[in-house]
């Protein structure tokens with residue numbers, strides 16, 4: 001029988017009504033044997049996620065302030081679910097333990113992790129699955145990165161004793177036995193690690209959207225969904241701001257080629273987005289898989305005659321930028337010019353210092369800095385085969401009278417990256433979308 005890991009995000013477990021949907025989904029397929037829950041998320045606009053409630057409650061406790069009211073509100077989020085579902089489960093001893101740990105400075109990560117921990121106990125009880133504490137399975141290194149080998153070995157060993165199980169997301173243990181969490185949204189990573197440990201056939205990641213969309217729906221009206229995307233394409237899009245899945249969740253499963261399926265808990269009839277190593281080939285009908293972008297960049301333009309004949313020029317230039325402690329996003333170059341795209345926040349107010357350092361460091365003839373640039377990535381594995389994709393991007397943008405400030409095609413040929421003035425960002429996104437998807 002094939003084996004599926006199912007991870008549910010906070011919005012999928014925000015209240016009893018969502019727990020019921022989760023129950024139906026898990027029970028619909030016997031292959032769904034291991035479940036990774038997040039902490040209860042927002043139930044309505046303006047609501048607070050349990051993780052955020054835990055952070056602020058622990059903040060009060062660690063400053064010696066009273067936190068009864070805040071703690072009671074957290075307890076209520078969980079007891080409401082238990083009562084609504086009519087479960088025979090009493091968490092009062094758990095709450096007492098957590099409260100005293102708050103008083104004894106157990107740490108911010110410990111505090112935040114209790115959202116997933118308690119939700120895991122409730123979900124295991126409701127599903128009739130075993131509860132397996134992630135602290136026994138997920139390990140971090142001394143430096144805070146996760147210990148992949150140890151985690152895989154421990155998780156595989158523990159789960160071999162459980163036919164079915166609920167393993168809370170988001171946290172694990174440090175070598176000194178304290179609890180540590182991943183960064184926000186990190187339950188996605190736990191799901192990926194568990195999928196890898198048990199060599200699952202599929203990692204299903206259930207959330208509150210139908211999967212990835214070709215473009216941000218706040219910019220492009222009603223964009224198409226992405227049926228299939230490769231790990232590499234997703235990496236490019238996530239870097240450019242497409243969120244749905246935690247970036248670090250891709251690598252544990254991508255190494256061994258376990259596909260990830262993004263699904264919607266509120267609409268399980270939708271197939272969602274499949275994230276795969278090798279695309280099936282026939283689905284890249286548009287050549288472009290997705291379009292994503294971000295505002296807030298600056299470009300440092302460096303000009304020097306006969307630059308291309310000067311051995312070591314780029315290295316010296318990068319050394320100057322490094323010495324200024326500025327991290328580089330892209331480096332498109334021409335014959336006698338190089339543009340360095342950086343985050344605006346890293347250079348704002350330091351313009352003269354940067355211009356002087358670069359001018360002196362590489363003997364540049366002219367250095368300027370342009371602010372308020374938006375960078376857009378047009379991503380698609382189909383671009384390698386299809387001639388003319390870049391031309392179509394440029395034509396679409398030119399038709400809107402938008403000036404391209406930068407063009408960069410990654411050597412992988414799965415993305416074309418362009419820079420435009422920030423106030424043209426939305427129009428640029430729309431024009432590219434229309435060119436490839438509305439014809």
Ligand code: ASP
Pocket residue numbers: 009010038039049051052115169170183184185186187188
């Ligand atoms: N509950 C954590 C957060 O809100 C982790 C997660 O949901 O994945 O970030």
